[in-house]
Amino acid sequence: MSHNTIVINQRMDKFDGHHSVWLFGYGSLIFKADFPFIERRPASIVDWTRRFWQGSHDHRGTETAPGRVATLVQETGAVCAGMAYLITPAVFAHLDHREKNGYLRLATGITFDDGSTVEGLVYIATGENAAFLGAASEQEIATQIAASSGPSGHNRDYLLDLAHALRELGKEDEHVFAIEKYLSQIE
Ligand code: SIN
Numbered sequence: 524m525s526h527n528t529i530v531i532n533q534r535m536d537k538f539d540g541h542h543s544v545w546l547f548g549y550g551s552l553i554f555k556a557d558f559p560f561i562e563r564r565p566a567s568i569v570d571w572t573r574r575f576w577q578g579s580h581d582h583r584g585t586e587t588a589p590g591r592v593a594t595l596v597q598e599t600g601a602v603c604a605g606m607a608y609l610i611t612p613a614v615f616a617h618l619d620h621r622e623k624n625g626y627l628r629l630a631t632g633i634t635f636d637d638g639s640t641v642e643g644l645v646y647i648a649t650g651e652n653a654a655f656l657g658a659a660s661e662q663e664i665a666t667q668i669a670a671s672s673g674p675s676g677h678n679r680d681y682l683l684d685l686a687h688a689l690r691e692l693g694k695e696d697e698h699v700f701a702i703e704k705y706l707s708q709i710e
Contacts, residue, residue, distance in 0.1 A: 528627055528652070532619045535628045538644070544612060545643030547633050549573050549605035550593030551582075551681060552646070554688040556606075557621075558614050565636045565692050566607035568645060571595040573603050573696060575664045575682070577648040578656040581624045582675035590671030590678035591656060591664055593685065593699075594626070594648040604694035607633050607643065618646070625652030661698065665705030679706055 538544045543561055546552070547568055556563070577594035584590030595603060610618075615628075626646035633643045648655060659667070671678035686703045689696050 527623050528625060529619050529623045532615070532622075532626075532628045535644075537630050538612065541612065543609050545633055545641050546608045546610055546618070547605055547631060547643055547645040548608060549595060549603050549645070550685060552608070553606045553692075554684040556608065558608075558610065558617050560608040560610050560614075562609040564607050565604070566633050567602050567604045567636075568595075568631050568633055569602050570597060570599055571603045571631075571645075571647075572598040572601040572698070574658075574698060575668070575702060576655065576657050576659075577625060577652075578654040579624060579671075579673060579678070580654060582673050583678040583681050584671040584673045588671060589654065589656070590673060590681070591667050592678075592681060594655075595645070604689065604692060604696070606688075606692070607635065607641075622646045624648075625654040627652075661701040662705045665702045665709060668702065669706055669709045679710075682706060 573593050574596045575591045577592050578589035579592045580586045580589050625648035628644050629647050631645045634640050668678040686699050
């Protein structure tokens with residue numbers, strides 16, 4: 524699969540005819556909401572865990588020196604905390620462009636922090652996309668992040684802004700916080 528997912532995502536028709544759709548964000552969509560939304564609520568999804576396993580050629584790195592950004596990896600029983608946004612379908616034109624480097628819109632159940640649930644969408648970059656980098660130690664990930672930057676800024680700011688946003692939400696993420704710790708030792 525090419526790492527430009529715009530055309531595939533435009534074919535996603537599960538919520539056609541809906542006036543609004545819930546979108547779950549777990550990476551930059553938590554701390555950089557550069558799109559209009561009707562409402563946002565802290566939420567989580569189950570059986571997925573956040574990992575800095577996706578390469579970024581277009582935002583936090585370049586074609587020759589990709590950065591590392593968050594995607595979700597399946598893990599039974601895992602809970603991934605983030606932010607859910609209620610958006611109109613028109614917003615997907617912007618989001619599909621922003622998330623085009625390997626992310627597919629997938630349907631998911633979303634649980635709000637008050638325990639109520641809803642069906643929605645999440646952008647996930649799976650192992651089949653050409654930009655996927657896969658597993659590495661958190662120290663290696665920190666080393667790559669420290670050395671990377673792209674049109675959207677320094678890769679380390681993505682990691683640090685995400686760690687900050689998760690703390691503001693009162694959420695733990697051992698993977699993110701471990702990379703943050705290694706990053707602080709490099710700087
Ligand atoms: C997300 O934040 O939900 C997707 C990954 C990203 O844009 O960082």
